[in-house]
Amino acid sequence: MPRQTTEDSRIPDEQCGERTGARGRGWLRAYRGLLGRPGTLAFTAGNLVARLPMGMFGVSAVVMIAGARGSYALAGAVTAVGLAATGVAGPWIARLVDRHGQARVAVPATLTAVLGSLALLLCVRCGAPDWTLFAAYAATAATPNIGGLSRARWAHLLRDDPGALRTANSFEQAADELCFMLGPVLASFLTGTFFPEAGTLAGSVLLLAGMLLFTAQRSTEPPPLVRSKGRSPLRSPGVPALLACFVATGAVFGSTEVVTIAYADGQGHRTAAGAVLALQAAGSCAAGLLHGAVEAAGRANLPRCLLAMAALMTLPWLAAATTRSLVALAGALLVAGMATAPTMVTAMTLVQTRTPADRINEGMSLVVTGLLTGVAGGSAAGGWAAEHGSPAAGFAVPAFAAGAAAAIGWAGREARPGEPRHPGAAPERP
Numbered sequence: 136m137p138r139q140t141t142e143d144s145r146i147p148d149e150q151c152g153e154r155t156g157a158r159g160r161g162w163l164r165a166y167r168g169l170l171g172r173p174g175t176l177a178f179t180a181g182n183l184v185a186r187l188p189m190g191m192f193g194v195s196a197v198v199m200i201a202g203a204r205g206s207y208a209l210a211g212a213v214t215a216v217g218l219a220a221t222g223v224a225g226p227w228i229a230r231l232v233d234r235h236g237q238a239r240v241a242v243p244a245t246l247t248a249v250l251g252s253l254a255l256l257l258c259v260r261c262g263a264p265d266w267t268l269f270a271a272y273a274a275t276a277a278t279p280n281i282g283g284l285s286r287a288r289w290a291h292l293l294r295d296d297p298g299a300l301r302t303a304n305s306f307e308q309a310a311d312e313l314c315f316m317l318g319p320v321l322a323s324f325l326t327g328t329f330f331p332e333a334g335t336l337a338g339s340v341l342l343l344a345g346m347l348l349f350t351a352q353r354s355t356e357p358p359p360l361v362r363s364k365g366r367s368p369l370r371s372p373g374v375p376a377l378l379a380c381f382v383a384t385g386a387v388f389g390s391t392e393v394v395t396i397a398y399a400d401g402q403g404h405r406t407a408a409g410a411v412l413a414l415q416a417a418g419s420c421a422a423g424l425l426h427g428a429v430e431a432a433g434r435a436n437l438p439r440c441l442l443a444m445a446a447l448m449t450l451p452w453l454a455a456a457t458t459r460s461l462v463a464l465a466g467a468l469l470v471a472g473m474a475t476a477p478t479m480v481t482a483m484t485l486v487q488t489r490t491p492a493d494r495i496n497e498g499m500s501l502v503v504t505g506l507l508t509g510v511a512g513g514s515a516a517g518g519w520a521a522e523h524g525s526p527a528a529g530f531a532v533p534a535f536a537a538g539a540a541a542a543i544g545w546a547g548r549e550a551r552p553g554e555p556r557h558p559g560a561a562p563e564r565p
Contacts, residue, residue: 139160139511144145155297158276162385165299165302166302166306166424169299169302169303169306172292173354173355174352174354174355175292175349175355177351177352178288178349178352178355179285180346180348181345181347181349181350181351181352181512182281182282182285182310182345182349183310183314183432183459184341184344184345184348184469185245185281185341185342185344185345185346185349186281186282186310186311186314186345187314187317187318187321187341187345188283188318188322188337188338188339188342188345189278189314189315189318189513190314190316190317190318190319190322191318191319191321191322191334191335191337191338191341192212192252192275192322192334192335192338193319194270194319194322194323194326194334195322195325195326195332195333195334195335196210196213196214196217196255196335196490197210197211197214197360198322198323198331198334199255199256199259199326199331199332199334199335199441200213200259201330202331203259203260203262203331204265206261206448208440209265209268212270213268213269214272216269216272216273217272217273217275217276218507218510218511219511220273220275220276221275221276221278221503221507222503222504222507222508223276224240224276224277225276225280225500225501225503225504226497226500226501226504228240228277228279228280228500229279229280229283229496229497229499229500229501230234230496230497230500232279232284232495232496233359233493233494233495233496233497234286234359235359236356236357236358236359237284237287237288237350237356238350238351238353238356239355240279241279241284241346241349241350242277242346242347242350244277244278245277245278245279245342245343245346246343247274247277248274248275248276248277248278248342249339249342249343250274251271251272251273251274251275251276251277252271252272252275252335252338252339253335253336253339254267254271254274255268255271255272255275255335256332256336257336259270259332266314278342279346280496280499280500280503281345281346281349282310282311282499282503283496283500283502283503284496285307285310285349286303286304286483286487286499287319287357287495287496287499288355288356288357289303289304289307290357290487290495291355291357292355293379297488300484300487301480301484303486303554304480304483304487305423305424305426305476305480306423306424307483308317308419308423308476308479308480308483309420309421309423309424309476311479312416312417312419312420312423312475312476313416313420315416316413316416316417316420319409319534320409320413321334321337322334322338323409325337327557336488344548365418371454371490371491371498372491373485373489374486374489374498374501376543376544376546377482377485377486377489377502378501378502378505379505379543380437380441380482380540380543380544381482381502381505381506381509382505382506382508382509382512383397383509383536383539383543384444384475384478384479384482384506384509384536384537385505385506385507385508385510385511385512385513385539385541386510386512386513386516386532386533386536386539387444387448387475387513387533387536387537387540388506388508388509388510388513389484389510389511389512389513389515389517390513390514390516390520390529390532390533390536391412391415391448391451391468391513391517391530392412392514392517393513393514393517393518393521393529393531394517394518394520394521394526394530394532395408395411395412395451395464395468395550396408396527397517397518397521397522397526397529398455398464398521398526398529398530399411399461400463400526401525401526402459402461404461407461410465411461411464411465411468412468414465414466414468414469414472415468415469415471415472415475416472417469417472418468418469418470418471418472418473418475419423419472419473419475419476420476420514421473422472422473422474422475422477423476423477423479423480425470426476426477426480430480436481436540436545437478437481437482437485438545440474440477440478440482440544441478441482441537441539441540441541441543441544441545442544442545443474443477443478444474444475444478444537444540444541445471445534445537445538445540445541446474447470447471447474448471448474448533448534448536448537450467450468450470450471451464451467451468451471451530451533452527452530452531452533452534453467454466454467454525455467455526455527455530456528456530459527464494478507478540481496482502483499483502486498486499486502487499501552509536513532513533513536516532516536517529517532517533520532
């Protein structure tokens with residue numbers, strides 16, 4: 136009898152160990168399952184190559200213009216105009232993609248953007264008047280929303296599998312974080328090691344090559360749909376509140392970047408600001424991948440994610456105000472970044488489920504416009520706070536922006552990730 140008792144008592148432990156190991160392997164299996172679907176690995180590879188320059192162009196343009204003209208004010212103004220133009224042009228280009236298909240619109244739009252980047256390079260190199268820099272960089276606004284194109288493909292391929300779609304959105308958010316973490320580092324290396332225009336030139340080549348590879352995967356491309364008479368994304372239930380959340384979240388990103396640079400500069404380590412910000416992106420990337428596997432069943436809740444982000448964004452403020460240590464700030468940003476990706480993934484999934492199928496790219500582009508609007512406003516507010524108060528006090532701006540996002544999320548908490556797609560009549564294929 137004692138022996139039987141020992142064997143019986145060991146069975147639950149073995150089963151528990153098996154379950155623990157299965158959970159450890161489960162999140163890897165979830166992503167292998169995604170990329171194991173026919174055609175997905177190829178379009179993902181092209182998308183990542185095309186997306187990497189998104190983190191390169193801004194830094195490259197600033198270094199190139201400031202180095203040639205000796206004015207960071209001019210460089211900042213040129214990039215700000217490009218940002219504003221992107222916010223205006225993005226939804227229009229996305230609307231064309233929904234109507235005519237990704238390949239037919241994205242390729243010529245990418246060519247236009249690449250020509251704009253090369254024109255900027257030539258204008259800077261040849262000493263053209265300042266106004267030509269604004270005109271050339273504004274043409275880069277034709278760049279399609281590359282992440283949105285990829286998310287639209289996943290939404291099409293996984294339209295009957297909400298759990299897998301959540302995992303795909305987590306993967307895409309992690310890819311965003313990775314590209315915006317590596318892009319500035321690569322741009323800084325190229326412009327510092329070779330010549331000031333190297334970052335812009337390399338980014339243009341990567342963007343065009345990646346987009347050609349991405350659009351060549353026609354088997355996974357969503358078919359163009361006849362525009363229905365249903366509501367636009369802006370009039371879909373819950374979407375305006377979600378876009379307001381994205382504006383507030385963008386303000387978190389923009390203000391955090393500016394005040395972190397100001398804080399590092401005040402500590403005499405401005406060159407370390409990029410590494411500190413990279414830690415925040417790394418935390419978000421890791422949390423996004425884990426979130427996609429753990430929450431594949433659709434249990435995530437946007438208001439709770441926003442509350443977590445609001446709570447964690449107080450950590451950098453506390454670290455900067457109480458420790459005066461760049462190392463402590465870096466650790467706080469790493470932890471705070473872990474709330475970013477789950478929030479973005481959950482909100483993106485809500486936009487996808489609440490946007491009409493024939494306007495999915497337009498809906499994703501409106502998200503980007505909301506984020507860019509928030510980034511611009513957050514950068515301005517963070518810069519003002521850091522200049523008129525103190526760099527440490529500037530971290531109050533992202534904390535309050537995250538709090539505003541949480542308040543908006545709770546006000547519209549009736550929107551849930553598991554709701555079906557827009558209830559209007561399904562659009563017909565042309």
